[in-house]
Amino acid sequence: VTQNIYDNAGFFAGYAQLRRSVDGLDGAPEWPTLKSMLPDVRSKRVVDLGCGFGWFCRWAREAGAASVLGLDVSANMLTRARETTADPAITYWQADLETVELPAASFDLAYSSLTLHYLVNLAALFGAVHRALAPGGRFVFSAEHPLYTEPGPDYLDEGPRTTDWLAKGVVKQHRTLAGYLNLLIDAGFAVRRVEEWGPTRDEIAAHPEWKIDHRRPSFLLVSATR
């Protein structure tokens, strides 16, 4: 069972102040790369797995998606998401992504941003997404990069990692990059593109407040086809 840290009041308050929470997609440094891996969403039926405040759901509709279903386990997040739109083509459901069942072959694009590294049973979700996509449908996601979740000598040991980030005892699931890809392939997906996103040297120089001096990746971005 995945920890629902987003309904922890302290965590939620901190999360709501992150740049990506305040400014949305434009506040996420990896968004331009992730966006470049998306298909044209016009007239597409879209599902967002871990939709948070709904920034991507609203973006997809503005970009012409026919409908968007946003799923999240956090009641706090969904309350905020629902407050930000009156668009009848955007629906928000509270759902546990480890056990969610979606209607078969009903979506053209499944999207997920920085959610999958919380899930214990990722194979179950990948199977559900594969069934929920129409033939030729696309699955585009970001996750915390394995080298970010586990930068140390235990890279090959998959399993939970506990960190203090916005709250004490936040549990993330470490998987190797091969682990993510083999789960996708085993679920029936064809991998189309893999990106290991990290800041460029120019970005590091321009943001001394980031206090980083490395070109290790922070996000894993994957595009796959059903």
Place this chain on the structure above:
Amino acid sequence: VTQNIYDNAGFFAGYAQLRRSVDGLDGAPEWPTLKSMLPDVRSKRVVDLGCGFGWFCRWAREAGAASVLGLDVSANMLTRARETTADPAITYWQADLETVELPAASFDLAYSSLTLHYLVNLAALFGAVHRALAPGGRFVFSAEHPLYTEPGPDYLDEGPRTTDWLAKGVVKQHRTLAGYLNLLIDAGFAVRRVEEWGPTRDEIAAHPEWKIDHRRPSFLLVSATR
């Protein structure tokens, strides 16, 4: 142009004494995993890219391959490889893997062990391999893992790395894991399996002479389909 370090006398002398050179496939700790990623080779036409002493070529024939072509840039390696077999179904060619042209759709399996991380123009080889494989043909390879070639903070900076291993100034080409996979996908391959191989905790405990205390991967193993 790729450095041909294997025809450096000092390097070759050292290489010839490695356990994987003396004992062949059984002396390579990653071989059981790599072997598990191979198709049944019976009656298959096989090409080995960077065949070295020919250990895999001979194994493939013993396992029932119809024919095996071993390619290597090193005259030293090929001389030794030719001395070890009189099998008329094994052929050895000296070839630069960056510029080699192979007959179209003429192989069922392309194999490469710990060679690709030396190549500057890997895209050219992947294209040549794709053309050389029959439809449905398989490409299975190992390479030094990117975290082994570049364990430091510059993981995302692809390019040459110079090390002193068996000889001074050995040049390897660092690519990210995503870099390898995207080159494969761009060449038309479907990725079937990715393994990041490193020693198990038991192996580390059993081999104190390895002097390692980490579970970082040392080899990248990939299986793909044309």
